[in-house]
Amino acid sequence: MAAALVLVALVLAACGSGGTASQAKIPLKLAENNWTGSSINVNVAKILLEEQLGYKVELVTIDENLQWAALGKGDISASLEVWPSGHAANVKQYIDDQKVVENLGPLGVVGKISWYVPTYVVQDHPELATIDGFKKPEDIALFKTAESGDKGQFLAGDPSWVQYDEDIIKNNSLDLKVVRAGSEQAVLAALDSAYSRKQPILFYFWTPHSIHAKYDLTAVKLPEYTDGCYEKAASGGVSCDYPKDVLFKIAWGDLKNKAPDAYQFLKNMQYTDKDQIGMIAAVELDKKTAEQAARDWVSKNESVWKAWIPAK
Template sequence: MNSRQRRRVLRTALALTAGFGLTAVAGCGAADTGKSSSAGSGDTITLTKPSWVGAEANVAVASYVLKEELGYKVTTKQMGEVIAWDALSKGTLDAVMEDWGHPKQEKQYVEKQKTVVSGGDLGVVGHIGWFVPKYWADANPDVTDYKNLNKYAADLKTSESGDKGQLLEGSPDYVTFDDAIIGNLDLNLKTVYAGSEAAQITEMQQKYKAKKPFLTYWWTPQWLNAELDLVEVKLPAYEEGCDADPKKVACAYPNTPLQKWLNADFAKDGGKAAEFLKNFKWTADDQNEVAKMITQDKMSAEEAAKKWVEANKDTVDGWLPK
């Protein structure tokens, strides 16, 4: 298992235990060898739309180009990442546009069953970590070293965290190693989930505006980083294999080149749509620009995609099948 594969196992492992019935679903996937019901058949392309806005931006732009430039119909389905892998294997999804690394699913569907194939790099490198607002770090420079966090636990207490300092999390569907890191580093902290990316952002913005201290699980790229000046807390350095056992993790998160995955039948028979999705590659700045239009400018995903595509014709032309 390489370092890319153990990325943000992050939004997924919790889903395995959160009552989504994934064990049964995975069993069905193992019996299904990928004879797809939709992949590569006809003019409708089905994409999964994850719950975080950066990934929504990928899907918005890809969908717009598929429809307006290539003449396809596009449907999107919002689902947990592990469920999406199973749907991708069975062909009820044609493509996943942003994956942060799922080694178990890669081994099952890519290596063993060969029902899923790589769609290449998205072009965006993701990173997860613990962050504090810069105004607080400026006043307390040592807070950016995990070894000093217990010193500031009282400043981070909330009604939800009790007598411990709060580590703000987003959706419980985002799998993190944070509980293990807290326990293994003997930190006086407690993870508290806002419930969603949007709720997490709202809480961060409120605390930032009030100049209150906070510690949060966060990631890049993310459009909010242009609005809030955040500083990463230094955890023990990531080394290959330090996150192999989720219960023993006591290290930082790695950098993650984000990946695209295609149903194998669709990759083979999906024609121009499959070729376009393989070619789709953009930057973190591109993604953040579209994400900001959706969230801050209150544009619909389609409106944001249209505006970006019209302003970036050369990039889009490079994605289109020759």
């Protein structure tokens, strides 16, 4: 009888006052924004959180701007690719002031948004390598479309993306009109169509992306980025280039307490531009799903992701 009582005492001590051997893991929700890099990141995280740490993970498709409020309320657990140049106000509101969202540190990938033209355009018209070339009526005429009318067309993507192109155009007195394709896929389709016919096209895009492995593109040189230029963003005063973006991760402010091992895993998660570009290319060029591309990367890179797993 005494031995039995000792055993019961040991079990209760191990279980704690709640009577369970370990606290149940909460379900996690990761924000999936509408570009391939974001899909890659959350699929890599989902695989490892589920298979290495035992979490149930849901991917939630959500706009990059709307995710901040959802993270602040705990409706979403984390978002893994924030481009800082477009979210200074969100960082101030949710991270610095309200402290309901936490910066989890860099993803390891450095991004850059630019204006692009196919390199064959610059070979025929060298002046179009810089913004000054777009101040000449004869060069603007090359980019006129049915949608842009008597102006040259600047092709943008999803309206929800952070973009300052209308401000840059206005503040540099360019005779261009922003036409929104509606999505990343629509921009790529327009580029593919123009490229196949060697026609001029001017468009918003970024690196890292598989587009640079498929097409020979030139980034148009815009006025040099300065912090002061972007201090005027809220009033429409941006007139310069986009900055380089050290992409970072964010999480619900209480994730550290509710799921400490998942929090530490996401904080540790980092890989390189090359890692991400390889997975993006697998999706966009090899037609794999984001989950398949992520699974392939995980299977080949255990030495990388093992360092993300928190010590027990």
